[in-house]
Structure formats: structure tokens, C-alpha cells
Amino acid sequence: MIEPGTEIAPAEGSLGILLPGLGAVSTTFIAGVLLVRQGLGTPIGSLTQMGTIRLGKRTDDRAPFIRDFVPLAKLDSLQFCAWDIFPDNAYESALRAGVVAPELLEKVRGELESIVPLPAVFEKRFVKNLDGPNQKSGATKRDLAEQVMADIDAFRERSGVARMVMVWCGSTETFQARTAVHADLASFEQGLDSNDPAISPSMIYAYAALQRGVPFANGAPNLTVDIPAMVELAAAREVPICGKDFKTGQTLMKTIIAPGLKARLLGLEGWFSTNILGNRDGEVLDDPESFKTKEESKLSVLDVILRADLHPELYRDYVHKVSIHYYPPRGDNKEGWDNIDVVGWLGYPMQIKVNFLCRDSILAAPLVLDLALFLDLAQRCGMRGIQEWLSFYFKSPQTAEGLYPEHDLFIQSMKLKNTLRHLRGEDLITHLGLEYYD
Numbered sequence: 447m448i449e450p451g452t453e454i455a456p457a458e459g460s461l462g463i464l465l466p467g468l469g470a471v472s473t474t475f476i477a478g479v480l481l482v483r484q485g486l487g488t489p490i491g492s493l494t495q496m497g498t499i500r501l502g503k504r505t506d507d508r509a510p511f512i513r514d515f516v517p518l519a520k521l522d523s524l525q526f527c528a529w530d531i532f533p534d535n536a537y538e539s540a541l542r543a544g545v546v547a548p549e550l551l552e553k554v555r556g557e558l559e560s561i562v563p564l565p566a567v568f569e570k571r572f573v574k575n576l577d578g579p580n581q582k583s584g585a586t587k588r589d590l591a592e593q594v595m596a597d598i599d600a601f602r603e604r605s606g607v608a609r610m611v612m613v614w615c616g617s618t619e620t621f622q623a624r625t626a627v628h629a630d631l632a633s634f635e636q637g638l639d640s641n642d643p644a645i646s647p648s649m650i651y652a653y654a655a656l657q658r659g660v661p662f663a664n665g666a667p668n669l670t671v672d673i674p675a676m677v678e679l680a681a682a683r684e685v686p687i688c689g690k691d692f693k694t695g696q697t698l699m700k701t702i703i704a705p706g707l708k709a710r711l712l713g714l715e716g717w718f719s720t721n722i723l724g725n726r727d728g729e730v731l732d733d734p735e736s737f738k739t740k741e742e743s744k745l746s747v748l749d750v751i752l753r754a755d756l757h758p759e760l761y762r763d764y765v766h767k768v769s770i771h772y773y774p775p776r777g778d779n780k781e782g783w784d785n786i787d788v789v790g791w792l793g794y795p796m797q798i799k800v801n802f803l804c805r806d807s808i809l810a811a812p813l814v815l816d817l818a819l820f821l822d823l824a825q826r827c828g829m830r831g832i833q834e835w836l837s838f839y840f841k842s843p844q845t846a847e848g849l850y851p852e853h854d855l856f857i858q859s860m861k862l863k864n865t866l867r868h869l870r871g872e873d874l875i876t877h878l879g880l881e882y883y884d
């Protein structure tokens with residue numbers, strides 16, 4: 447375990463952010479960083495840019511910005527590198543995604559145009575509804591991994607970055623269960639040589655990143671680094687990893703509301719969630735096999751928060767349904783509907799309706815930024831392997847074998863902030879507060 451008040455290497459030089467997938471989320475993230483740098487936007491939703499952290503007693507009045515409390519890379523020091531099956535540069539891709547207004551994109555057009563995606567490692571079997579011409583070819587999956595490592599080395603050389611992190615912002619891959627090839631690093635490496643079908647493209651990028659000592663975060667629900675082979679590699683290379691699946695729209699709301707119901711011991715009979723989405727992500731999720739990966743990720747949160755095993759009379763038989771409909775007219779502007787059938791005193795039923803008109807990539811972009819900066823911090827602190835303190839950002843947080851993940855957003859937030867306090871040797875905050883009444 448990292449000691450309290452551990453030595454943290456300074457964030458000197460630039461930080462390279464490596465992005466497999468240059469679609470709506472990546473380009474909204476990059477354009478946002480470029481606009482904020484020029485004072486043309488505010489990084490709303492980003493804890494690293496706008497969040498504060500309370501220190502000491504409530505009477506101490508100490509609540510610095512997180513960015514002043516821990517040494518994070520500055521936005522001015524960020525550089526970007528991406529891969530995609532489509533050759534569109536970041537400006538073209540951002541225009542196509544239609545999230546950030548064209549007049550704003552125009553202001554950072556030159557910088558966006560300079561980000562041209564490298565050929566991708568791609569296998570259509572894993573993303574059935576997409577295909578594009580910008581792909582690598584190689585006789586084996588090992589060859590492909592080596593090509594990604596060469597890309598990483600070339601980017602480091604050409605950009606002069608001091609450190610890098612990789613955040614998977616590529617499409618959701620089809621559902622995959624763990625197999626023997628994922629069980630340990632030796633089997634995985636044999637699988638790279640024998641083109642094992644259970645090694646997906648996202649795993650190839652992750653393997654390349656970890657081999658190069660680059661921390662990895664997974665923004666999609668694919669297994670990717672959530673397999674023992676990658677955990678072993680992350681430990682061997684002393685690199686932090688985390689995932690899976692950015693927690694944005696409907697699941698974010700679910701993990702805000704459900705802890706409240708549970709805290710007040712209100713029962714649940716059912717939670718029906720449906721939404722419409724018209725972007726490329728929606729098109730990919732229209733394939734039932736990709737949706738299954740997403741569904742597993744979305745369904746698990748309630749069970750863990752509500753703990754029917756401890757409260758069978760409140761939560762034993764609730765029905766939980768989640769669906770996503772691809773509906774092109776809405777583009778990236780998702781609309782979600784939730785009907786929650788709750789039960790109160792003496793069993794009387796009540797209903798809660800939530801209608802969230804959100805913007806998917808606007809919610810996801812700050813998470814990419816925070817994950818990149820916090821993973822870089824973790825690396826400079828000597829933290830390695832699974833970073834459970836970053837669960838705050840994920841629908842399916844990766845945890846050590848045998849541990850259930852925390853889904854309650856407020857527990858996740860407390861865990862994150864207490865980790866930062868621990869790193870700085872500050873007292874952890876328990877919210878006990880009895881001392882104020884002695």
C-alpha cells in the first residue's frame with residue numbers, strides 16, 4: 447500500500463493522451479481542452495479542473511481546489527494521439543459528431559486538423575455495425591500489438607512528451623466472457639502468437655500500452671484490462687489501470703437516486719429505463735451483441751447498491767429493465783426515461799419519473815480528462831494495478847478479484863477524495879463530527 451504523504455514526482459514536461467477511437471467522445475474532449483486553454487469555455491463536470499476538497503475540521507475553513515492540492519498535469523501540457531478506422535482528422539470527426547458547435551470548432555480548427563488518426567487495430571467481428579478503411583494489417587495479433595507499440599514510440603519521439611496515458615474511447619465491442627487465454631500473461635502472449643479469437647482489438651491496444659509503461663483506462667464496457675492477464679502485466683510493469691464504461695447519463699442518475707432510496711429504506715418493485723440515441727455509438731449498440739456488453743454493465747449497479755441479500759423485504763424481487771434504441775434524428779442528444787416503482791410505509795406504492803435530456807459526449811468528455819490526469823498522478827505516486835479509487839467514473843468499476851464494486855456515487859466520491867487526502871498525508875474525513883459537541 448502507498449504510504450500516507452508519499453513522495454509524488456512532479457508533473458514536469460508534457461503529458462501525451464493516447465486515444466483509441468476518435469469519435470464523438472474523444473473529439474468533444476480534445477476540442478473542449480483546446481477551447482478551455484484559450485479561455486473560450488469552462489471545464490464543467492471536471493473534478494480535476496473545478497472540484498475542491500475539504501481538509502481538516504469543518505471549522506478550519508480549508509477547501510483548496512483539487513488541482514492545487516495534488517500536482518496534476520496542466521491543460522497546457524496536454525498533447526493528443528489517436529487511432530481510428532476512419533481517416534477523418536479530429537476537426538472532421540468533431541463536425542460529423544455534431545456535439546460542439548461548428549463556430550466553436552472553427553476557433554481551434556488548426557489544432558484539431560493536426561490530429562490525424564493512425565491506422566487502427568480492428569476486427570469487424572467485435573464491432574459488427576462499423577467498418578472503415580484506416581486499418582493495420584499483420585499476420586498475428588502479436589504483430590499488431592508491436593505496431594501499436596511502434597506508434598506509441600513514434601508519438602513520444604515526435605511530440606517530446608514526458609509521460610503518456612491511454613484512454614479507450616473506441617466503440618463497444620461485442621459481448622465476451624473470460625476464457626483460458628485471459629487467465630494469465632503467458633497464455634495471453636501465446637494467444638497473441640496463435641491469433642486466439644478471444645483477444646479483441648481493445649486488448650491489443652491495452653497490451654501495447656502496458657508493455658510501454660503507459661497507464662490505461664477503459665471507457666467502454668468491453669473486458670479489455672479486466673482480465674487476470676492484464677492485471678498481471680500491469681503489476682509487472684508497475685502501471686495503473688482502471689475501467690470500465692464511463693458513467694454518464696442514465697446510469698449516473700441511477701447511482702445518484704438508488705443510494706437515496708436505500709438510505710431511506712424505501713422499497714423497490716421495478717425500475718424501467720429506456721432511451722433513444724442517434725450517434726455512432728447508438729448505431730454500434732443497435733447490434734444485440736454489442737448491446738449485451740452494455741446491458742451487463744448497466745444492470746449490475748442496482749443489485750450492488752440495494753443489497754437484496756440484506757433487505758429481502760424491500761428489494762428481493764424488483765424488476766429491472768434497460769433498453770437503448772438507435773434513433774438517428776437525436777444524434778448525440780440522448781433522451782432517457784425512467785419509471786421507478788417504489789414502495790413506502792405499510793407497502794403503499796409510489797412512482798418516480800425521470801426524463802433526462804442529456805448530451806452524451808458533453809457528460810463523457812470531462813471524465814476522459816479527469817481519468818487521464820488522475821492516472822498520470824497515480825503513476826507518479828507509484829500506484830500500480832487496479833485503481834479502485836477511480837470507480838467514481840465508471841458504470842462497472844474494476845476491482846480486485848473477490849471484491850464487489852462500489853456503485854454508490856457518494857461512496858465513490860468519498861473514496862476518491864480520501865485517496866487524495868491519503869496521498870497528501872491529510873486526515874481522512876469520516877463525517878463523524880462528534881468532536882464539535884464535546
Ligand SMILES: NC(=O)c1ccc[n+]([C@@H]2O[C@H](COP(=O)([O-])OP(=O)(O)OC[C@H]3O[C@@H](n4cnc5c(N)ncnc54)[C@H](O)[C@@H]3O)[C@@H](O)[C@H]2O)c1
Nearest residue numbers: 467469470471530566616617618666692694726727806810
Ligand atoms: N458518451 C457517453 O456518454 C459514453 C458513456 C459510456 C461509454 N461510452 C463509450 O465510449 C465509447 C466512445 O463513444 P462515442 O460516443 O465517442 O462513440 P463513437 O462511435 O462516436 O466513437 C467511437 C470511435 O471508435 C472507432 N473505433 C471502433 N473500433 C475501433 C478500434 N478497434 N480502433 C480504433 N478506433 C475504433 C469508431 O470508428 C468511432 O469513430 C463507446 O464505446 C461508448 O460506448 C460513451
